Amino acid sequence: MLKYLTVPVTPFAQNCSIVWCDQTMDAAIIDPGGDLDRLQAEIKRLGVTLKAIWLTHAHIDHAGGTAELAERLNLPIIGPHPGDQFWIDGMVQQGKMFGFPHCEPFTPTRWLADGDVVQIGQSQLNVRHCPGHTPGHVVFHSPEAKRAFVGDVLFAGGIGRTDFPQGNQAQLVSSIRERLWPMGDDTVFIPGHGPESTFGEERQFNPYVRAP
Numbered sequence: 001m002l003k004y005l006t007v008p009v010t011p012f013a014q015n016c017s018i019v020w021c022d023q024t025m026d027a028a029i030i031d032p033g034g035d036l037d038r039l040q041a042e043i044k045r046l047g048v049t050l051k052a053i054w055l056t057h058a059h060i061d062h063a064g065g066t067a068e069l070a071e072r073l074n075l076p077i078i079g080p081h082p083g084d085q086f087w088i089d090g091m092v093q094q095g096k097m098f099g100f101p102h103c104e105p106f107t108p109t110r111w112l113a114d115g116d117v118v119q120i121g122q123s124q125l126n127v128r129h130c131p132g133h134t135p136g137h138v139v140f141h142s143p144e145a146k147r148a149f150v151g152d153v154l155f156a157g158g159i160g161r162t163d164f165p166q167g168n169q170a171q172l173v174s175s176i177r178e179r180l181w182p183m184g185d186d187t188v189f190i191p192g193h194g195p196e197s198t199f200g201e202e203r204q205f206n207p208y209v210r211a212p
């Protein structure tokens with residue numbers, strides 16, 4: 001079964017999740033935006049073996065620690081979707097703008113596309129491409145655990161910002177309705193910021209995406 005621990009990192013309180021298979025204790029880390037020493041301490045405390053970095057999108061609070069962590073532990077970088085290449089190219093600039101130290105660009109070992117599958121130990125997660133907040137944003141869904149790691153696509157009571165270059169609110173709302181809702185009302189999602197919620201709760205009450 002898939003287990004996870006969410007650790008808020010960076011001044012943006014970005015929800016970095018350590019996910020692992022409780023059979024093999026192999027782990028992946030989703031969106032290591034920063035605070036790498038703290039993340040490595042949590043990984044050690046959990047007794048899991050980190051095998052890969054998975055990225056939802058290339059904003060600095062999500063991806064800023066990627067290059068350094070990949071180098072420290074010799075990890076493959078999985079994701080995001082190629083639509084976010086321009087955000088990766090701008091990583092140094094993003095770092096300067098927001099006062100993040102040590103943010104280098106990186107080259108993903110494997111880009112992701114809609115319908116891909118990523119595996120950690122015996123657990124498989126489905127990849128859905130959900131553009132709108134950024135053009136290359138992906139989410140990771142575990143049907144087995146009924147969990148989805150959605151980055152900045154959807155929040156409890158809100159949706160991701162769309163005022164960045166290549167942001168598109170209509171596209172974001174379509175991504176949520178067409179690619180998240182089918183995962184099921186009882187699926188718990190872990191957003192990039194703030195508390196968890198369920199798709200059912202948001203489908204009913206979230207003013208940005210509830211049924212008209």
Ligand SMILES: [Zn+2]
Pocket residue numbers: 057059133152
């Ligand atoms: Zn973002």
Ligand SMILES: [Zn+2]
Pocket residue numbers: 012014059061062152192193
């Ligand atoms: Zn974010």
